[in-house]
Amino acid sequence: MDIEVTFPGGKRVDATVGAFTLRTDQPAELGGEGSAIAPFEAFLASLATCAGIYALGFCQARKLPTEGLKLTQRYEVDPETKLPSMISLTLQLPDGFPEMYRGAIVRAVEGCKVKRTIMAPPSFEVVALSPKVSAAVLPGA
Template structure:
């Protein structure tokens, strides 16, 4: 089992210890925080984009393809009625000299993103008191 330890250092700041790293979060001033770190939901969204990005980068590394000029942009469309995102679009800008024969392959690699796969086949959640 993977474990993440959460601490409450004060205000609206919430920290998560993941292995040897501490990830800091805070709420925006609008929601009573001091905006000293990203909000937890921002980290969730960033995990989608960075996960897809590492799969694209690994695809290139394995094939010894240049990643110079490669960029990834993620847009999130909101369903205002549900107050949830209804569509997430990842747009990968390929390097200028990226071979056409690998374009479908790099898209398939990005589909393997573990964060996306967990969202598509979501785990069960339990909340318990100790």
């Protein structure tokens, strides 16, 4: 799967995935206009929304109530690396949610593909091509 990244100006960076475009920008204090979510916050939001779809899917598959279902993600930052050292996902279950499903919905959320990718990180490769180099030399091309 390819994600096409473009640079529309300023500190804005857009990523097109299929028919959708995720627009990002840096906050004003980092030289951007603050016109869109920052890339790192989009990364964190992808984890939260992935966990959310797993929670929602769990409830919908069992016809459990979802009104009042809420997920909150918090994270702590390591002062040295400035990277998250702990990410916490808290589900607020709706009124009437059966106690017998509490552990099961937690396990469902733990199955989130974004979380599983973070826990078993892929290898990364960065390649820079000059205009004279063919894309055919790229791995997987």
